[in-house]
Amino acid sequence: MSTSRRKFLLTAPALAVAASVPAFGHAQEKQLVHHVYFWLKNPSSKEDLNKLIEGISTLRPIPTVRQFRLGVPAATTKRDVIDDSYAVSLFTVFDDIKGHDVYQEHPVHLKFIEKYSYLWGKVTVYDSMDI
C-alpha cells in the first residue's frame, strides 16, 4: 500500500462523518434561526401544556428542518431581563428563507395550527439570520 493510498483511507471516513454532521457553531454556513415562544390560553393547565408539546413535536419531521429543540422555561436565576412567562419554546433552524417558507406551508405545519392553535393565547416569533 503506498503512503498516499494509506493516507486516503485514514482521512476519508473522518471527512465523510464531518460532512454529514452540522458544523459546530455554523461559523461557515449562514442559516436561519426561527425561534417561537408560546403562551398558553390557560397557563395553569398541565393538560394543555402537554397537548401543546405533543402538537409541536409533530413538526420535527418536516424535511427542511435542520435543527429542532423543544423547551420550557429553565430554572436559571431570575433577573429583570429574563422573560420566563412563556409555556413552550420551539427552536428551529433552516438553511435559508426558502426552507422556512416550505415549513410554513407544509401540510404537517398547517395541520398543527388547525389542531392546536386553540391552546395558545399568544405567540412571539423571532427570525434571525446568522451573521
Added chain:
Amino acid sequence: MSTSRRKFLLTAPALAVAASVPAFGHAQEKQLVHHVYFWLKNPSSKEDLNKLIEGISTLRPIPTVRQFRLGVPAATTKRDVIDDSYAVSLFTVFDDIKGHDVYQEHPVHLKFIEKYSYLWGKVTVYDSMDI
C-alpha cells in the same frame, strides 16, 4: 497489517470527529438554550450595531459555551406574531445551568457588559431547558 489493525485505523478518525461534534438535534442530551435579543439605544446607528456585534463576538470563546450563533432580523415575510424590532440575536447553548452560571460570571462576559452595555436600550432573555 492485520485486518483488525486496519479496521481500527479506518474507524478511529471517524469516531474522533464524531465525538467532537455536537449531536444533531440533541435528541438525547438535554441542554440549556440561552437566547438573548438586544435592542440598540440608537436603532438607526450602523456604527453602534457593528460595535455591539463586535462586543458579542468576544463571548464565543467562553469555555462552557457549546453552541453560539449571532444573528440579525431575517427577511422572512412579515406577520403579526413576528418581532423583528430587535437589533441583534445571541443564541447560546450550555450543558446545564452550571455551565450558564459560569458564563454569566466569566471575566470575558463581565468585561463585555462593562464595555458595551451603553449601546443597548433593552435586552430580553429567554432561557429554555430542552425537554
